[in-house]
Amino acid sequence: GIQVEQxxxxxxxxxxxxxxxxxxxxxxxxxxxxxxxxxxxxxINLFYIPSGTKQNGRLSATTVxxxxxxxxxxxxxxxxxxxxxxxxxxxxxxxTFGDGTTLTVKP
Amino acid sequence: xxxxTQTPKHLVMxxxxxxxxxxxxxxxxxxxxxxxxxxxxxxxxxxxxxYEKLSINESVPSRFxxxxxNSSLLNLHLHALQPEDSALYLCASSQVTGTSGSSYNxxxxxxxxxxxxx
Numbered sequence: 001g002i003q004v005e006q007x008x009x010x011x012x013x014x015x016x017x018x019x020x021x022x023x024x025x026x027x028x029x030x031x032x033x034x035x036x037x038x039x040x041x042x043x044i045n046l047f048y049i050p051s052g053t054k055q056n057g058r059l060s061a062t063t064v065x066x067x068x069x070x071x072x073x074x075x076x077x078x079x080x081x082x083x084x085x086x087x088x089x090x091x092x093x094x095x096t097f098g099d100g101t102t103l104t105v106k107p
Numbered sequence: 108x109x110x111x112t113q114t115p116k117h118l119v120m121x122x123x124x125x126x127x128x129x130x131x132x133x134x135x136x137x138x139x140x141x142x143x144x145x146x147x148x149x150x151x152x153x154x155x156x157x158y159e160k161l162s163i164n165e166s167v168p169s170r171f172x173x174x175x176x177n178s179s180l181l182n183l184h185l186h187a188l189q190p191e192d193s194a195l196y197l198c199a200s201s202q203v204t205g206t207s208g209s210s211y212n213x214x215x216x217x218x219x220x221x222x223x224x225x
Contacts, residue, residue, distance in 0.1 A: 030210060031211065031212065033214065041195050041219045042219070045215060045216075088150075090214075093140075093155045094152065094155070095140070098149060100149055
């Protein structure tokens, strides 16, 4: 199956700092999503980005499908950005999540 | 409406009990999914239904029995579970497109059911 690697596994930032999270994958995929899981377990959709670049407020994402990686950028981080960030890839309905990046933003 | 709902929020059951988890969506999606997530681990796919038919079963033990009564509802029937089955169970849905219905689009997740097996 598809291998998905996320880095770094843990990230601690001071409020206001910027960060880049990376997702490498082993095979071509139809779909790629970025999620933020809050402390109560809810997976919040950030981006659906099989290829290209998208932006939503302080967050943006880029997927280079030919080189098999995706990047999530968080600018001017806030304490509410804390949590686990997952990338998930799927082909024909079969989804694989990376192990996640745990982000802690300190005030 | 981009909401997927799940009930109950929490469930505690003994190993001899039979219980069911429920999931509902009203986005007109034709694919629905069950995932299992253990603490500090990523979600793992269990089952996928497409047009109310089971299309993917990730070798899940038979003590977990999925059911899709209609395009909006997805159930997970639980029987004779083990303590190691304690986890967060997540439901998701997505649109299905493509001429053969093989292209699954963006998934939307419910809040999950936190299951404890005693």
